Amino acid sequence: MILEKKKMFNDFAASKGLRSTRQRDVILDVFLSTHQHISVEELYLKIKSSNPGVGHATVYRTLKLFAESGLAREILLHDGQTRYEHVIAGEHHDHLVCTSCNSIVEFEDATIEKLQEEIAARHGFQIKNHKMEIYGLCSNCRK
Amino acid sequence: MILEKKKMFNDFAASKGLRSTRQRDVILDVFLSTHQHISVEELYLKIKSSNPGVGHATVYRTLKLFAESGLAREILLHDGQTRYEHVIAGEHHDHLVCTSCNSIVEFEDATIEKLQEEIAARHGFQIKNHKMEIYGLCSNCRK
DNA sequence: CTTGCTGCAAACAGTTTGCAGAACT
DNA sequence: AGTTCTGCAAACTGTTTGCAGCAAG
Numbered sequence: 205m206i207l208e209k210k211k212m213f214n215d216f217a218a219s220k221g222l223r224s225t226r227q228r229d230v231i232l233d234v235f236l237s238t239h240q241h242i243s244v245e246e247l248y249l250k251i252k253s254s255n256p257g258v259g260h261a262t263v264y265r266t267l268k269l270f271a272e273s274g275l276a277r278e279i280l281l282h283d284g285q286t287r288y289e290h291v292i293a294g295e296h297h298d299h300l301v302c303t304s305c306n307s308i309v310e311f312e313d314a315t316i317e318k319l320q321e322e323i324a325a326r327h328g329f330q331i332k333n334h335k336m337e338i339y340g341l342c343s344n345c346r347k
Numbered sequence: 348m349i350l351e352k353k354k355m356f357n358d359f360a361a362s363k364g365l366r367s368t369r370q371r372d373v374i375l376d377v378f379l380s381t382h383q384h385i386s387v388e389e390l391y392l393k394i395k396s397s398n399p400g401v402g403h404a405t406v407y408r409t410l411k412l413f414a415e416s417g418l419a420r421e422i423l424l425h426d427g428q429t430r431y432e433h434v435i436a437g438e439h440h441d442h443l444v445c446t447s448c449n450s451i452v453e454f455e456d457a458t459i460e461k462l463q464e465e466i467a468a469r470h471g472f473q474i475k476n477h478k479m480e481i482y483g484l485c486s487n488c489r490k
Numbered sequence: 491c492t493t494g495c496t497g498c499a500a501a502c503a504g505t506t507t508g509c510a511g512a513a514c515t
Numbered sequence: 516a517g518t519t520c521t522g523c524a525a526a527c528t529g530t531t532t533g534c535a536g537c538a539a540g
Contacts, residue, residue: 223494223539244529259497264530280423284505284529300472309470316462320481323454328486329443336479338463343471366514366519387504402522407505427504427530 216273302342359416386428445485
């Protein structure tokens with residue numbers, strides 16, 4: 205699964221004529237070792253600890269490439285930071301975001317996915333991707 | 348409908364001990380006269396044309412109040428600007444966003460709404476609100 | 491050796507904040 | 516009169532960009 209992702213990026217890089225660099229390898233490794241909607245800053249710090257001398261800008265630029273290559277996806281929650289999550293082929297999950305403790309639960313629902321396609325078709329839309337977030341109080345915070 | 352909204356804000360203001368000011372009235376009027384996901388900047392310019400001397404900061408501060416009072420809702424698309432849309436009681440619509448021409452089509456689907464509630468219930472979540480955006484190409488841009 | 495990639499710092503854009511004066515109650 | 520609200524400008528935050536040097540092909 206990690207290897208697949210690396211291959212995915214290599215293929216993308218090859219098709220775009222991008223060069224293979226140490227930084228991109230490191231950033232990909234660290235990104236693949238994370239879970240759950242990591243922010244650019246968080247990733248940057250993680251990288252820096254094991255690999256100082258990788259700049260902010262490179263992390264931003266590289267994450268954009270990951271998103272473009274299809275292995276990551278940009279998500280915007282309401283905290284003013286751009287976050288990235290892994291794209292898992294053939295799977296799409298959405299988010300339940302707790303407005304009290306900021307925890308995030310993922311879920312997937314095939315029926316919703318299907319309805320989305322129907323709606324898009326009804327409006328002549330060709331779906332590229334979508335996102336859904338439900339905000340509320342998680343079970344812990346309701347107590 | 349516009350009157351309802353004004354009342355809604357007045358009630359909120361009263362309950363919070365907020366003062367009634369010319370600026371807030373103007374901003375509410377202009378906001379209520381708009382449609383479709385207006386950005387703070389757009390709203391600010393609209394206000395300024397008929398009512399110079401209303402500051403950026405006040406528009407930001409006031410829109411936050413509108414959101415808090417329940418008559419507006421903050422939405423984040425992928426263009427780096429915070430936008431606000433009207434909250435219509437008992438109705439929730441979602442967005443089809445064209446990634447080519449940036450047009451936005453609203454839609455509503457009761458089945459999806461119901462599924463969301465089921466999902467939230469299954470995870471012990473108490474829904475406050477949610478949003479769903481489908482990105483893709485609109486019928487015009489597909490041609 | 492050519493061109494793309496990187497790190498740095500400066501630039502940017504959107505948003506927030508501190509403060510003195512104005513306005514509401 | 517007392518306190519909230521406002522406008523302004525400055526500060527902030529996250530992100531992007533220009534550029535000289537470095538490194539991959």
